Amino acid sequence: MAGRYRHSAAAKAGASPGTLVHIGEQKLERVFLTVIDYDADAVTPHQDINMAAALTCCDGPRNTWLNVDGIHDTAVIARIGEHFKIHPLTQEDILHTAQRPKLESFDHYLYIVLPMLRYLPEEARVISEQVSLILTDRVLISFQESTGDVFTPVRERLQKNRGRIRGSGCDYLAYALVDAVVDHYFVILEQIGTRIDELEEQTIDNPKPEILHRLHALKREVIGLRKRIWPLREVIAALARQDSTLIHRETAIFFRDVHDHTIQVMDTIESYRDLLAGVLELHLSTISNRMSEVMKTLTIIATIFIPLTFIAGVYGMNFRVMPELEWRWGYGFALGIMGLTALGLLVYFKKKGWF
Amino acid sequence: MAGRYRHSAAAKAGASPGTLVHIGEQKLERVFLTVIDYDADAVTPHQDINMAAALTCCDGPRNTWLNVDGIHDTAVIARIGEHFKIHPLTQEDILHTAQRPKLESFDHYLYIVLPMLRYLPEEARVISEQVSLILTDRVLISFQESTGDVFTPVRERLQKNRGRIRGSGCDYLAYALVDAVVDHYFVILEQIGTRIDELEEQTIDNPKPEILHRLHALKREVIGLRKRIWPLREVIAALARQDSTLIHRETAIFFRDVHDHTIQVMDTIESYRDLLAGVLELHLSTISNRMSEVMKTLTIIATIFIPLTFIAGVYGMNFRVMPELEWRWGYGFALGIMGLTALGLLVYFKKKGWF
Amino acid sequence: MAGRYRHSAAAKAGASPGTLVHIGEQKLERVFLTVIDYDADAVTPHQDINMAAALTCCDGPRNTWLNVDGIHDTAVIARIGEHFKIHPLTQEDILHTAQRPKLESFDHYLYIVLPMLRYLPEEARVISEQVSLILTDRVLISFQESTGDVFTPVRERLQKNRGRIRGSGCDYLAYALVDAVVDHYFVILEQIGTRIDELEEQTIDNPKPEILHRLHALKREVIGLRKRIWPLREVIAALARQDSTLIHRETAIFFRDVHDHTIQVMDTIESYRDLLAGVLELHLSTISNRMSEVMKTLTIIATIFIPLTFIAGVYGMNFRVMPELEWRWGYGFALGIMGLTALGLLVYFKKKGWF
Amino acid sequence: MAGRYRHSAAAKAGASPGTLVHIGEQKLERVFLTVIDYDADAVTPHQDINMAAALTCCDGPRNTWLNVDGIHDTAVIARIGEHFKIHPLTQEDILHTAQRPKLESFDHYLYIVLPMLRYLPEEARVISEQVSLILTDRVLISFQESTGDVFTPVRERLQKNRGRIRGSGCDYLAYALVDAVVDHYFVILEQIGTRIDELEEQTIDNPKPEILHRLHALKREVIGLRKRIWPLREVIAALARQDSTLIHRETAIFFRDVHDHTIQVMDTIESYRDLLAGVLELHLSTISNRMSEVMKTLTIIATIFIPLTFIAGVYGMNFRVMPELEWRWGYGFALGIMGLTALGLLVYFKKKGWF
Amino acid sequence: MAGRYRHSAAAKAGASPGTLVHIGEQKLERVFLTVIDYDADAVTPHQDINMAAALTCCDGPRNTWLNVDGIHDTAVIARIGEHFKIHPLTQEDILHTAQRPKLESFDHYLYIVLPMLRYLPEEARVISEQVSLILTDRVLISFQESTGDVFTPVRERLQKNRGRIRGSGCDYLAYALVDAVVDHYFVILEQIGTRIDELEEQTIDNPKPEILHRLHALKREVIGLRKRIWPLREVIAALARQDSTLIHRETAIFFRDVHDHTIQVMDTIESYRDLLAGVLELHLSTISNRMSEVMKTLTIIATIFIPLTFIAGVYGMNFRVMPELEWRWGYGFALGIMGLTALGLLVYFKKKGWF
Numbered sequence A, B, C, D, E: 001m002a003g004r005y006r007h008s009a010a011a012k013a014g015a016s017p018g019t020l021v022h023i024g025e026q027k028l029e030r031v032f033l034t035v036i037d038y039d040a041d042a043v044t045p046h047q048d049i050n051m052a053a054a055l056t057c058c059d060g061p062r063n064t065w066l067n068v069d070g071i072h073d074t075a076v077i078a079r080i081g082e083h084f085k086i087h088p089l090t091q092e093d094i095l096h097t098a099q100r101p102k103l104e105s106f107d108h109y110l111y112i113v114l115p116m117l118r119y120l121p122e123e124a125r126v127i128s129e130q131v132s133l134i135l136t137d138r139v140l141i142s143f144q145e146s147t148g149d150v151f152t153p154v155r156e157r158l159q160k161n162r163g164r165i166r167g168s169g170c171d172y173l174a175y176a177l178v179d180a181v182v183d184h185y186f187v188i189l190e191q192i193g194t195r196i197d198e199l200e201e202q203t204i205d206n207p208k209p210e211i212l213h214r215l216h217a218l219k220r221e222v223i224g225l226r227k228r229i230w231p232l233r234e235v236i237a238a239l240a241r242q243d244s245t246l247i248h249r250e251t252a253i254f255f256r257d258v259h260d261h262t263i264q265v266m267d268t269i270e271s272y273r274d275l276l277a278g279v280l281e282l283h284l285s286t287i288s289n290r291m292s293e294v295m296k297t298l299t300i301i302a303t304i305f306i307p308l309t310f311i312a313g314v315y316g317m318n319f320r321v322m323p324e325l326e327w328r329w330g331y332g333f334a335l336g337i338m339g340l341t342a343l344g345l346l347v348y349f350k351k352k353g354w355f
C-alpha cells in the first residue's frame, strides 16, 4: 500500500540532471498531439497532428494550445524542449510523475504542474493524472499522461466563443485549464462526502468491525488527497500575485478566484477529516458501549445464580445429621431462601443503577 | 451529515468564469428590493421597490442602502452588476452560497461576504444565511438569501437618527451591518453555552450513553461554527487596517472594535471546545468508573461463593467412607469452614483496599 | 459552568456603538473616586472626592492618578469620557467586563485593559476584576469594578517617595500599576502549585475517583487563566516597544521587565499544564493497575476452584456403579487429586509470572 | 538504543574552540586522498595521492575535486585547513560526526555538511556517513568518514564528459554531489516503504503482538530519518537562493531542483509516518476486536450453563420431601426446564444482537 | 513537586522595581570575588580578593574577568551595580534565580543570563545554578549562586595562553563561558540517555508497574530541561547576529558555533522525548498484552469446566427414575460425554485461533 507513495526516481539516482527518463507507468501506445489555434476572430482545431505541423502552428501569429497526451516518449519531450528552449530540468520534471504541485518561473516561460483528478461514475473510480503546463507568450503547452481529461468545457468555450477566452491571451487559457482541474476536485469531494455519510449511518445502525477498516481506508484517502492538493494553494497564490510578466493583470484576478476555490477545497478536506474523526470516535464508543452492556448483563445473570447454586450445594451435602433435610417444608424453605437471595441481589443492583 | 459541507459547485465544473448560476437552495418565490436613501438631514425608505426605481435612487446624491432579498434570480444580479460595473467573478460569488468569509478589493468597490446567523427562539433553531456586501462610494448593496435578518436595529438607528449613522458615509453603514452580524454570534454562543451546561449537569447526575452522541453532535456544531467564522477575523482586520480608500479613518476605528469582538467570539468558541473536551473526558471516566465498580463488586461476590460451593460439593460426594459425614456436628463443622473461608476472603479483600 | 465564559453582550446586539450600557455584575452601591495629585516635591491624596473636584485636580499642573471604583454608573463614565475626549468605543469597552487584555492607541491617550487577580487567604478564594487604564500626558485614570485592589504598595511608594515614582511621569505610574497586577499573578500561581502538589500526593497515596474530578477542575482553571493572561504578553510587548509617544524611553525599559515577568507567568502556567497532565496520566494508570490487579487475583482464585468443584461434582454423581466410591481410600484419593490439580495450576500460573 | 543520539562531544566539554579532536568512530586505518583535476577539455584522476601532490593539483588552474576518505587524522585536516585558510571552527565541525545538515558561509568558502545514506542490498543494511563539502572558487573538497560513497555516477560523468559537468565550475560539481546524496534517500525510502507494506499485510493476516514491536522500531527509524534530513531543506534552499557569490546563477537553478527533491523526501517521510500510524491503529483495533470476541463468546457459553447447573443443583438436594423427585417423568421434566432455560437465554442474546 | 517551578517572587509583589531582594536559596556563607586580569602578554589571577581591589583591577587597562560566587548579599551587587552603572532592573534580575535565559542590551553593557548544569558523578546528581554575565568593553563580570562551576578549562586556557583567548577581547571570554556552559549540557544529556536505555531494557525484560513511575519522572525531567534551555537558542542567535557593538565580528562567528550546539541540544532533547514516548507506549502495550493473555487463558480454563460441571450436576440429581444411573457403564458414559465436550470446546477454540 505504501507503494503508491514510493518515488520510482530511486532507479535514476545519481544520473546527470536533465537526463530524460520517463518515471511512471506508460499509459498510452503512442503520443497524441492536439493543437487549437485561435484568436478573437477564429479557431482552428487540429486532432492528432504531427510534430512538425504542430510546431508550425505554434510559431504562427495566433494563440496556440498544444496538448500532448502521453509523456513516455522522451524524444517527443526533447523535440518540444529544444524548440521552446525549455530548461533540461523542466523537461525532466515533465517526465517524472509524482511531482508535487509547483510553479517555476524561467526567463521566457512558466512551468506549472498539478494533479488532475477525474471521477468515472460508470467505473466508480478516480483517475489521477499529472498535468504539466508550459506557458509562453503566445503558446500554452499541456502535457498529460494519457488521453481523456477535464478540459472538454474549455474546448467548447474556445470553439463556441463563449466568455472572454477567445479574446484573451494564453495566460487566460492557462487559468481556464487550472480552473477546470480545481473545479473537478469538488466532484471528487462530493463522492467522498457521500461515503462518509454512508459510513456514519451504518455506524449508528449496526457498528460492525469492518466499518473500522473502511473508515481507516477513507481517512487515508482523505489525508492523501490533502497532501497532494495542499501545495497547490501557494502555486495559485503566486499566479494571482502576478509575480511573472507572463500573467496579465486581468488574468491575475481570475487566478485569485481559483485561489479562493483551492482554499474551499482545503476547508472541505479539513471538514472531512474532522467528520471522519468524529465517526471513528462514535464507532469506537458505540462498540465499547455494546461490549460493556454485554459484559454487564451477563455478569449480573451469573452473579445472581452463583449464591443460589451455593445454597443448592449446601443442601446436596450428604451429612448424616442435617436437620433441615428432615423438615416437612424443608424443600420449600430452601427454595424460599434462594428466591429471597435472588430478589435481594436484584434490588441491590437496581438500587446501584446497574440495569 | 457530511452533505452540509458539500460544495454544490461540482455541478458547474469547467463552466466559464462569471457564468451566473445560483448555487444553493432557493429560499424565496421572487426577489425583494428595499432601498433606504439617507443623509444627515433626511431618510427615505422604499419597501419592495422595482429595479429601475432602485437604481435611480442609487444614482441620486444621497447615501443609498440597497438591500436584495433573494439571490436565485440571476437576471437581477446581472442587472445590478452591469449598473455598478461589478466584476463577473464577484457576481458569481454573490450567487454561490457556502463562501468562506472574504474581502475582495476592486478599483471602485469592496466586496465583503460573511455568514449571518440568527437564532429563532420560538423554533429553537438557528437560521444561517450568506450576506454579500458591495461597498461603493455612495451606495451599499447587501444581498441576502431570503427575507428576515439581524439589521432591524440598524434600520431603526437610520430612521430615528440615533448615533452617527445618518451623518456618516456608506462605509459606516457597512460597519453597522457587519457589527450587527457579529453581535448576533454572541446570541448563538449563549445558546450553545446553555446546552454545554445542561450536558455537564446530566453527565454528573446520570451519565447515560446517549449523552455521548449529544456531546459529539455539539462538538461538531462548535467546530463547524469555528470553521465558518475563523476567516472573518482577517477580513475585518483588513477593514480596520483601512487598506482601501473606500474606508475612512474614523470608520476604521469602528472596524477595529468589531475585530475585537470577532476575537472574543473565537476565544469563546475555543473555550467551548475545551469545555466540551472536558465534559467528554468526565463522561468517559465516569462511565468507566461505574463499569469497573460493577465488575469489581460482582466479581467479589462471585469469588467468595466459588470456594464455598466447592466445599459444599466436597461434602456432596458419595464416597462410602467419608468420616466427616458421620460426625454429630459434621454439618455445623462444614458451615463453620464455609463461614471462616468467606470471612478470610472478605478480610483479605478489605485489606487490599478493594472495597 | 460554561456560563462564566458567556458574553452577556448578546443582550446589546445591534445597538449603536458607543451606547453606554454596563455589561457585567454590579459590585458596588455607588461609584468612588480617589485622586492622588503628585510631583517630585509633594503628594496630595483625595479619598472619595466628587467629580468636579476630581476633574479640577486632573486639569492642574501636577501628575494626577484618578482611580474610579465602580463602572456600573454610565453617567460617571460619560462625564469622564467627555472631559478627556475619550472615544465612545473606549467608553463602551470600559463598561464591558470580560474584555481580553488589549492596548489601543488613540491620538491623545492610550487605553489598556487587563485582568486583576487577588487571592484572599482568609476566604481561600480568588477575586477577579477588570482594570482599565487611560493614560494621557499628565493624567492616569484607572477604572475598577469594585473597591479593593493590588495597588496598595504603589500608593505607599507615592506617599513615601520611594524609588523613582514621584519623579517620573504618568507613564511610569501606569507601569507601576501593570507591574503590581502582574506581580500578583505569581501569588495566584503559588496557590495553584500547592494544590497540584496536594493532588499528586493523594494520587500516589490513595487514588480515589473524586481526585479525577478535582484534577479536571484544576486543569480547567489553569486553562482559563492561560486564556485570560495570554494576550497580555503582546500588550506589554507593545508598551515595551515604545510604539506611542506617551511612553518615554526610560519607562519602556521598565515595561520590558514586566514583559519578562508575563513570559515567566506563561511559562509557569505551561509547566502546570504539563504537571497536571502528568498527574492525570499517573492517576489513570494507577487506577488501571489496581483494577487489573483486582481482576487478576480474583480470576486466579476462581479458576483454581472451578476444576476442583468439577471433580467434587463427578464424585457426587449418583451412578449405581462407580468403583472409586467403594474404595477404602476413595475420599482421600479424590481430595488428593484436587490438591494436585490446585498445585499444578498454581505452579503453572507462577511460572507464567502471573503473580 | 538512545545511544545512537548521544553526542560524544560531552568528552570535549570546555575545550578551546578549534581544538581538533575527532569525535566519532574511526572507520579507516589511514586517510585516502583522491583528486580529480578537470576542465572542459580534459580530466586527470589521481587515486590515493599524497598530500603535497594533492595540494599542488588544487593550486593548478583547472577545477579540482579533492576527496578525503577518513577524518580521524586531525593532522590531515589541519594541513588542508591551513592551506585553504579554513576557519578553526569549520575544521572542528568536519571532525565531529553527528552534525545536523548546515551551510556556513565564510568570506572565501562555503561549508556544507549533510548525511550520506547508502543501502547495501547484499547486507540488507543502511550505511550512514557524514559528508562535509568545502567549496572555494576553483576547488571542491569533500570529507567522508570512510571509503565507499554514492558518487560513482558523478565520477563517470566527469570521466566520460556527460552533461554539463566538465564545462561548469566547482559549484556545479558541489550540486552534483549533493544531488547524488539526495537521490539516494529515495532508495532508502523504498526499502522502508516495502517494510511498511509487509507489516500492514501481516497485521491484516495475523496480528501477532511482536508486530507491535516492529512497528515501533520502524516508526522510530522514520522519525530518526526525518530529524536528520529535515534541516537539509533550508540548507539547499539557501544554496538555491544564491546567497553566496560562489554559486553561479545557472547552478542555483539546479539547486532549486534538488530542493524540490528534498521536499519530496520530506513528503514521503510524512506519508510513512501517517501510514505507520494507520497500521498501528489497525493493529491495535484488530487485537482489541479479537480479544472482545473471545471474551464475548466465552462469557455467553459460561452464562448459559450457570442457570442450568443451578437447576441440577436444586434437584441434587437431599431433602426428604421433594415431590418432583418421585414423579415418573421428573427427570425428563428437569431436563425440559433446563432445555427451555438455555433456549430462552439463547433467544434473548440473539435478539440483543450479541452473536 | 510543582514547588520547583514556583516563583518565590510572589513575596515581593508590588515592590518598587530595582528593590534589591535576593530571591532563591542562599547557598554560600559569604560572597567570594575572583579576578583574572589578562592581556596577550600576561595573566594575573586574584583569588578571594576584596571589593575595592577587584574594582581597581577592573578599571585597569587590561581585560578583566570578575567572578562573583554568591548573590545573596545585596550590598555586593549594589556596589558593583553602582560602579558599572548597571540598571536597577538588571541588578534585580541578577538576584532573582529562576530567570529564563535572556539577553538584554543596554547602552554600555550586555546582560546575559543562562542556567549552568553540572553533573557530579560521585553523587549521581545534577547541580543547577543561574549564571549572569555583564559584558562591558573591558570587563566581564560573572555572577554565580555558589562556588564550583564548569569554567575550569577556560581558566586553564587563560593561564596557559591556549587558543586565541588571551589575545581577544572580553566578548571572546563571554563566548568561552557560554560555550563551556552549553558543552556541559551534553554531559547531562548523556546521563539521561543512559537512563532511557536502562528503562527500555527493563521494559522489554520485565515490565513492572514501577517503571511507569520512573518513565513519567524522566519525561518530566526532560520536559523541564527543554523549557529551561529552549529560550537560550534565541539568546545565542542574537549574539551571533552581532546586534550589539560589544560583540566583534570575529567573535560572532564563534557564537554561531555555540548556536549550532544549542540546536543540537534541543534536537537531542526532542529525540529523548520521542524515545521516552516510544518506551512508554511499548510499556503500556506490553502490560496490556500480558493482562489480556492472563484473562484469555484463565477464561478458557473456566469455560471448559463449566459445561462439565453441569453434566456432573445432572447425574448428581436425586430423581427416583433416572435410567442412565442404573446402566452398567453409566459412569463411563458420563465421563465419555464430559471428555467429548471438553475436546469439542478445545477444538473450537483452537480453530478460532484463541490459543
Ligand SMILES: [Mg+2]
Pocket (backbone or CB within 6 Å): A012, A013, A014, A015, A016, A017, D179, D180, D183
Ligand atoms: Mg540526478
Ligand SMILES: [Mg+2]
Pocket (backbone or CB within 6 Å): A092, A093, A096
Ligand atoms: Mg525530478
Ligand SMILES: [Mg+2]
Pocket (backbone or CB within 6 Å): A128
Ligand atoms: Mg491516488
Ligand SMILES: [Mg+2]
Pocket (backbone or CB within 6 Å): A069, A129, A144, A145, A146, A147, A148, A149
Ligand atoms: Mg489525460
Ligand SMILES: [Mg+2]
Pocket (backbone or CB within 6 Å): A179, A180, A182, A183, A258, A261
Ligand atoms: Mg472554479
Ligand SMILES: [Mg+2]
Pocket (backbone or CB within 6 Å): A257, A260, B089, B092, B093
Ligand atoms: Mg469566486
Ligand SMILES: [Mg+2]
Pocket (backbone or CB within 6 Å): none
Ligand atoms: Mg475491559
Ligand SMILES: [Mg+2]
Pocket (backbone or CB within 6 Å): A179, A180, A183, B012, B013, B014, B015, B016, B017
Ligand atoms: Mg469555472
Ligand SMILES: [Mg+2]
Pocket (backbone or CB within 6 Å): B092, B093, B096
Ligand atoms: Mg465561485
Ligand SMILES: [Mg+2]
Pocket (backbone or CB within 6 Å): B128, B224
Ligand atoms: Mg449551521
Ligand SMILES: [Mg+2]
Pocket (backbone or CB within 6 Å): B069, B129, B144, B145, B146, B147, B148, B149
Ligand atoms: Mg435574510
Ligand SMILES: [Mg+2]
Pocket (backbone or CB within 6 Å): B179, B180, B182, B183, B258, B261
Ligand atoms: Mg459589536
Ligand SMILES: [Mg+2]
Pocket (backbone or CB within 6 Å): B257, B260, C089, C092, C093
Ligand atoms: Mg469595544
Ligand SMILES: [Mg+2]
Pocket (backbone or CB within 6 Å): B179, B180, B183, C012, C013, C014, C015, C016, C017
Ligand atoms: Mg453594537
Ligand SMILES: [Mg+2]
Pocket (backbone or CB within 6 Å): C092, C093, C096
Ligand atoms: Mg465591546
Ligand SMILES: [Mg+2]
Pocket (backbone or CB within 6 Å): C128, C224
Ligand atoms: Mg476566574
